[in-house]
Amino acid sequence: MIPIMAGLILSACPPRPWMEMQSVRRRRRVMRITKHQRIFLVLTVISSFLLPVAAKLSLAKPFNELNADQQQVLQRFEPQWDTLSVERQSMLERGADRWLSMTPDQRQRAQQRLEQWRNLSEDEREQIRQRFNRFRSLEPEQRRRLSNSYERFKNLSPERKARLRQQWQSLSAEERAAQREWLLNATQAERRELRRKLKGLSEEQRREVIRNELLGR
Template structure:
């Protein structure tokens, strides 16, 4: 008897839950704020795949919780994204996917490196970019291989040498 009741409950849930999920994605079920944010999608909302509607809905919720500064940063990111070529977008997606495969510690390390780079003056950042761009593909590969083969102490010494070349006043993380 218990098994029968459990089975009936599971079947009912399986039949009802998809309906509830899609009902929540109807345009009229969005809050007024979500509708305002997603206004450009209203006329074709029913044609948008469920998964994308869900992402748009969640994105609108995140947008509502952002500060004006966060919204401005996100607008700028979107503009940069829209200005990218399809090849550039593909490269960004691939890099992001690789980043997601890293351990949390590795991700944090990369975030610290990015923040360090962003803390440099625009001139220093540009000089570093130019130096890297002017490096041949073979040289770049050798640099990567050497870096991967270094132990932590060797890497730290190299970082200190690089920092000294860039007159960096404070220590690395």
């Protein structure tokens, strides 16, 4: 009976060397899985950096794919075109399209404005940037009013423009702020009423009326 039981026990329990071999195989299989996971993780991280770069490269447009007119306008950028960012390329392309759509007079004025900009100091340029940012932050109706006022100013005679500039420069900071506020928020009826009051007055009288209307003095 004892030999039979011993045989059953031995047959049920595999030899130790075989068990060790099975254990080694399992460890190797786990190591292979872990190694594959590490490789996958590394590739995932690399792709997270490369995909945005690849996307931008796919959006970049070679200089020779611009049309002939665009290439002519942007020819001075050709040597460094491939080193420019996609955003910079797109901005230059849109600028070239705007230039090509201009009339000769508009191009002349644009060149004059560019020359004026180049002659400004850094402080003056910063002031212009700040004014532009303030303009962009306005409501659409306020931007429209300011644009209309500027168009009317452009149609004035040079002498009238010079007088208005002189008047503006003579105003205090408080008076300038009040005029800006009024220009942004005054209704059409209020504007017509102010023009009626100013009609026929001297420059000094006009300024006094404006001070009273805008500052409540």
